[in-house]
Amino acid sequence: MEQEGPLFILGVFFVLGIVALTVVAVLQNKPLPENLKYGIVLDAGSSHTSVYIYRWPAEKENDTGVVQQVEECKVEGNGISSYHEKPVEAGLSLQACMNKARDIIPVSKHKETPVYLGATAGMRLLRLTNSRVADEVLASVENTLRSSPFDFQGARIITGQEEGAYGWITINYLLGNFIHSSPWFNIMPNSKEGTSGALDLGGASTQITFVSDENIESQDNSLRFRLYGKSYNVYTHSFLCYGKDQALRLQLANTMTGQNITLLDPCFNSGYMRNVSTADLYSSPCVSGLRILTAPQTIQIQGTGNYQLCKNKVQTIFNVSHCSYSRCSFNGIFQPGLQGEFGAFSAFYFVMDFLKLTKEKVSLDSVKDTVERHCSKPWAEVKRESGRIKEKYLSEYCFSGVYILSLLDLYGFNSSSWEDITFLGKIHGSDAGWTLGYMLNLTNMIPAELPPSPPLSHGGYVGLMVFFSVFLLFILLTCWLTFRKPKCLQKGII
Numbered sequence: 001m002e003q004e005g006p007l008f009i010l011g012v013f014f015v016l017g018i019v020a021l022t023v024v025a026v027l028q029n030k031p032l033p034e035n036l037k038y039g040i041v042l043d044a045g046s047s048h049t050s051v052y053i054y055r056w057p058a059e060k061e062n063d064t065g066v067v068q069q070v071e072e073c074k075v076e077g078n079g080i081s082s083y084h085e086k087p088v089e090a091g092l093s094l095q096a097c098m099n100k101a102r103d104i105i106p107v108s109k110h111k112e113t114p115v116y117l118g119a120t121a122g123m124r125l126l127r128l129t130n131s132r133v134a135d136e137v138l139a140s141v142e143n144t145l146r147s148s149p150f151d152f153q154g155a156r157i158i159t160g161q162e163e164g165a166y167g168w169i170t171i172n173y174l175l176g177n178f179i180h181s182s183p184w185f186n187i188m189p190n191s192k193e194g195t196s197g198a199l200d201l202g203g204a205s206t207q208i209t210f211v212s213d214e215n216i217e218s219q220d221n222s223l224r225f226r227l228y229g230k231s232y233n234v235y236t237h238s239f240l241c242y243g244k245d246q247a248l249r250l251q252l253a254n255t256m257t258g259q260n261i262t263l264l265d266p267c268f269n270s271g272y273m274r275n276v277s278t279a280d281l282y283s284s285p286c287v288s289g290l291r292i293l294t295a296p297q298t299i300q301i302q303g304t305g306n307y308q309l310c311k312n313k314v315q316t317i318f319n320v321s322h323c324s325y326s327r328c329s330f331n332g333i334f335q336p337g338l339q340g341e342f343g344a345f346s347a348f349y350f351v352m353d354f355l356k357l358t359k360e361k362v363s364l365d366s367v368k369d370t371v372e373r374h375c376s377k378p379w380a381e382v383k384r385e386s387g388r389i390k391e392k393y394l395s396e397y398c399f400s401g402v403y404i405l406s407l408l409d410l411y412g413f414n415s416s417s418w419e420d421i422t423f424l425g426k427i428h429g430s431d432a433g434w435t436l437g438y439m440l441n442l443t444n445m446i447p448a449e450l451p452p453s454p455p456l457s458h459g460g461y462v463g464l465m466v467f468f469s470v471f472l473l474f475i476l477l478t479c480w481l482t483f484r485k486p487k488c489l490q491k492g493i494i
């Protein structure tokens with residue numbers, strides 16, 4: 001017993017030492033209170049403007065998938081390019097959403113919160129028609145944003161190439177596709193190598209962007225990225241005038257005649273009628289070259305609802321007769337073969353969602369059947385079934401469905417590759433679109449190389465510390481209970 005006394009005291013000190021070590025380690029490595037950062041991006045599209053508010057923890061800003069969308073505020077009215085006759089009012093239209101941003105973002109963060117406005121194809125078209133007015137519209141929105149309490153970083157018309165690239169970055173960031181290059185994530189179950197291509201359909205332009213291992217024959221369509229330590233060879237193209245609203249104009253302009261006041265249109269449901277001012281139709285630079293001088297001032301569209309005839313009519317807006325590269329999609333634009341999975345968002349999603357084709361994978365034939373059935377429904381029935389939806393959208397789903405099928409066919413999607421397309425609205429709560437990628441790039445949140453990080457997370461570190469402490473304690477206890485003599489110490493077991 002005499003010999004056990006010093007051993008017991010030694011044991012107590014040992015236990016106390018381990019407890020103290022664990023407490024110090026836990027306290028020292030306690031994560032700091034979360035410091036949140038905010039960012040605002042305005043997507044000034046051709047049909048409308050949305051204000052997106054993002055939030056992320058400051059100390060994790062170089063990780064992937066940490067930025068979250070906290071709000072999308074839809075600006076009342078049409079896109080900023082529609083203010084071409086009263087540019088000053090373009091800025092005023094943003095006020096309500098900027099006030100909302102003021103309420104959502106804590107006052108202490110206002111000064112450090114960057115605000116970016118990116119205008120897309122509607123403003124590209126306005127710049128082509130009248131660059132002075134386009135500048136006035138931009139100056140007006142800039143004025144409003146400058147007078148907000150946030151850190152205004154600029155309002156500009158982004159290029160089609162940027163729109164494609166940032167849409168691709170957004171969806172791959174949100175899907176977590178960039179992190180596979182890290183050895184720590186390679187061991188994750190369900191992890192799938194590779195990125196997803198991006199298909200964006202707007203009102204005035206449409207973008208296709210995907211990684212290709214083929215030679216990109218046209219420099220304008222080639223992008224090279226280095227993200228999180230991995231290089232990407234990316235193909236992108238933006239078709240101006242091939243957003244669904246401008247495509248509809250092209251399709252109408254192609255069937256205009258000099259005399260007829262009535263235009264029978266198979267892309268609208270039977271019984272549907274719409275008056276169109278020819279001055280308005282031809283006001284877009286996409287169709288101004290197709291103007292028929294003798295056309296009446298107003299024409300009346302009368303729907304006949306016929307899928308096959310609509311398809312034939314839609315096909316007239318694409319030129320597939322010339323290609324100076326080894327392969328083209330349409331209008332002489334180079335496109336390599338499709339590769340990998342694709343996420344299709346914006347109007348691709350809105351239209352497919354209306355037709356209830358987004359929930360699970362549906363075969364190309366079933367999609368064609370659904371669009372055909374929708375086109376053949378009388379307008380009164382369409383209205384009865386979905387009365388809540390804005391008439392402008394509702395009346396155009398037949399055309400939009402046929403247009404999407406024709407466009408994807410020209411990109412090269414067939415019955416088998418159709419399965420690779422997922423129609424995406426939101427990914428983990430954030431909208432699929434170019435805005436998040438734009439902000440990530442401008443705030444330098446996507447590093448070219450993998451940021452150095454400790455091999456273990458805070459939780460993992462504390463867990464291991466506790467485990468080994470308990471393990472050592474267990475050894476000591478076992479030793480003490482087994483020998484109950486200082487022998488084990490003398491033998492150097494501990």
Ligand SMILES: Nc1ccn([C@@H]2O[C@H](COP(=O)(O)OP(=O)(O)O)[C@@H](O)[C@H]2O)c(=O)n1
Nearest residue numbers: 045046047048120121202203204205347350
């Ligand atoms: N709920 C909605 C919202 C928008 N949309 C359409 O989605 C398209 C959005 O285009 P956008 O305003 O972003 O235009 P771009 O500047 O991207 O070409 C427009 O054609 C809208 O009509 C829709 O079909 N359903």
Ligand SMILES: [Ca+2]
Nearest residue numbers: 045120202346
């Ligand atoms: Ca858009």
